[in-house]
Amino acid sequence: MKILIIGGTGTIGKKVSDHLSKKHDIIIGGRESGDVKVDIANSKSIEALFEFVGKMDAIVCIAGEAKWAPFDSMSEDDFYIGIKSKLMGQVNLVRIGQNYLNAGGSFTLTTGILADHPVLLTSSAAMVNGGIHSFVKAVSLELSNGCRINVV
Numbered sequence: 001m002k003i004l005i006i007g008g009t010g011t012i013g014k015k016v017s018d019h020l021s022k023k024h025d026i027i028i029g030g031r032e033s034g035d036v037k038v039d040i041a042n043s044k045s046i047e048a049l050f051e052f053v054g055k056m057d058a059i060v061c062i063a064g065e066a067k068w069a070p071f072d073s074m075s076e077d078d079f080y081i082g083i084k085s086k087l088m089g090q091v092n093l094v095r096i097g098q099n100y101l102n103a104g105g106s107f108t109l110t111t112g113i114l115a116d117h118p119v120l121l122t123s124s125a126a127m128v129n130g131g132i133h134s135f136v137k138a139v140s141l142e143l144s145n146g147c148r149i150n151v152v
């Protein structure tokens with residue numbers, strides 16, 4: 001399979017890309033690292049990425065940031081970091097990427113345990129993770145051509 005892995009050089013991504021590269025053709029995307037440059041917080045950058053790499057059999061995202069800080073110190077802009085990067089970055093990857101996913105292909109997004117078990121400082125990170133979970137449940141009902149979506 002031809003697999004695009006955004007964040008494939010990161011702490012988690014490196015393990016995933018090392019594993020998948022044994023049996024598949026992988027392309028790694030990142031802002032500074034990887035084979036192709038992309039910033040998922042910028043939808044124009046995502047469009048340019050797909051125009052460059054073309055159609056994929058699977059699209060994996062193991063990237064996206066959110067600010068960790070005490071809730072009483074969080075500004076509106078602090079919340080927008082996670083919304084623009086981890087939440088809308090992955091939503092836009094699916095929104096744009098659906099046009100570049102082969103029939104029967106799959107999206108795999110990343111969240112984290114904070115969605116269900118938040119700890120101190122994670123009002124933004126937990127919120128973003130929960131939003132992605134709900135997005136994936138809903139959009140899985142609408143993907144066409146036998147395409148699937150999962151979140152880890």
Ligand SMILES: NC(=O)c1ccc[n+]([C@@H]2O[C@H](COP(=O)([O-])OP(=O)(O)OC[C@H]3O[C@@H](n4cnc5c(N)ncnc54)[C@H](OP(=O)(O)O)[C@@H]3O)[C@@H](O)[C@H]2O)c1
Pocket residue numbers: 006007008009010011012013029030031032033034038039040041062063064065085086089110111112113
């Ligand atoms: N590590 C954990 O224990 C853990 C636990 C739960 C959830 N998670 C989640 O898993 C994801 C990855 O975590 P990690 O610890 O592996 O992170 P990491 O080590 O910081 O790696 C992040 C990877 O994503 C890329 N990246 C970051 N922002 C990007 C952007 N805006 N556009 C494109 N690529 C971007 C980075 O490459 P460039 O710098 O080149 O862009 C890098 O390859 C995060 O969403 C994190 O919240 C991690």
